[in-house]
Each structure stands twice: as C-alpha cells, then as structure tokens.
C-alpha cells in the first residue's frame with residue numbers, strides 16, 4: 001500500500017472504532033474468538049475463510065503485529081475486513097496496538113514505520129475497542145480483567161491508564177489473592193484467582209476468553225478462564241493455533257460449554 005492508501009484506510013477505520021466505543025455488546029448468533037495472531041497472516045486468512053458469514057461474529061483479541069513475518073499485511077487486511085463487515089468482525093486492542101502508551105518488545109512492525117505512519121497507526125489503533133461481552137455469560141479481552149464496578153464503567157476507561165493496562169497487559173497467576181504486583185522483568189501486572197472471582201462477580205460473567213500470556217495454562221480458575229493463541233509465533237510453547245466458538249443461545253457456565261478448534 002502507498003502512504004496515501006494507508007492514510008485513507010486508517011481514517012475510515014478510525015471513525016468506525018470511535019462509533020464502537022470500548023465495549024462491544026454481542027447479542028445473538030454464533031461468535032468465534034481468535035487469539036493473538038502476531039503477523040500470522042495465514043492464520044487470519046484461515047479463520048476468515050472458515051468462519052466469516054452473516055450468521056457469525058468474529059472477535060479478534062488483539063496483538064495483530066510484531067513477532068510474525070507479515071505484520072503490516074495482517075493488520076491492514078483486518079482493518080479492510082472491518083470496513084467491509086463492520087457488524088461481523090470486531091478487533092479488540094492488545095498491548096501491541098497500544099504503542100503510544102507502553103513500549104513492547106519485539107516491536108518490528110512499529111520500528112519499520114516512518115515517523116508519520118507511526119503516529120497515524122498509533123493514533124487510530126489507540127481507539128480500538130477493549131472488551132466484548134455476551135448475554136450468555138462471556139467476557140472477552142486481551143489480558144486481565146480491569147478494576148471496574150460495572151460493564152458500563154468500561155466506557156470510561158482512558159487509553160494508557162491503570163485499567164487500560166490491566167486489560168491489555170495483565171497476566172493471570174494460579175495463586176490466591178488479588179493484585180500480585182508487576183512482573184519485575186516484563187512490567188506486566190499480575191493477578192490471582194481472588195481478583196478473577198471478584199471482577200467476574202461484579203460484571204456478572206461466567207467465562208473469560210483472553211490471549212496475551214503464552215505461559216498460562218489454557219484453562220484455569222475452575223474452568224472459567226480460557227487462554228487461546230491463534231499464531232505460529234509461539235510454536236515452541238504452543239504448537240497449535242486455537243480459536244473458541246460460542247453459541248449465544250445457550251448459557252456458557254464454563255469453558256466446557258465452548259467449542260475449541262485448531263486452525
């Protein structure tokens with residue numbers, strides 16, 4: 001894409017993200033959740049080919065760039081698909097889209113941009129929605145649950161703030177307790193099962209679907225916390241690219257009420 005084509009794409013998608021706000025409320029039908037793709041364009045294409053149709057909503061959980069070989073292609077194709085299918089495809093924000101607020105490593109996508117494009121991408125991606133929720137018990141986001149009282153409070157979360165960092169940057173530990181401090185090496189905020197139970201109760205949800213943390217066990221906390229990855233970038237730790245599928249007409253009480261597939 002030329003710089004001008006990129007500028008037009010970004011301007012169009014920015015107004016779409018502004019209309020969506022921070023919280024996507026999914027109402028009915030079938031939902032496919034997709035974990036980090038991280039420049040794995042082939043994974044994105046496989047999901048789209050198999051699942052993009054008028055009866056399905058596809059929710060990507062963030063981290064579209066860096067680590068994989070086709071970051072720009074992956075991100076730009078998702079942004080174009082968002083414009084073409086605004087009600088069937090949702091792109092949540094991961095920490096790799098929050099480059100304006102926190103530095104990520106690796107950042108090969110961002111480092112390959114000139115100053116002007118870097119600013120344009122950072123501005124538009126900072127407007128991505130943060131959370132998706134369903135009426136049958138699911139909440140989905142990139143990392144960990146933010147300290148809010150209600151779902152409506154999610155709309156007040158500011159880019160780069162503490163709650164934003166909890167969502168895009170937070171890790172879960174299989175320990176008791178709430179906030180466990182920041183990891184000394186990565187800086188990521190760490191949370192225990194006490195935090196999970198408290199925030200899920202406040203939000204009235206049963207199951208969290210998230211990505212972001214390759215060393216997390218796939219299913220945690222009484223089978224109510226699911227971590228999925230849909231990228232080959234972590235092949236050594238996670239050999240299969242997985243997605244999760246929910247039928248919104250049935251209550252989801254645990255991860256066992258979802259279908260987990262590989263792509």
Ligand SMILES: [Mn+2]
Pocket residue numbers: 063094095096142168211212213
């Ligand atoms: Mn991440």
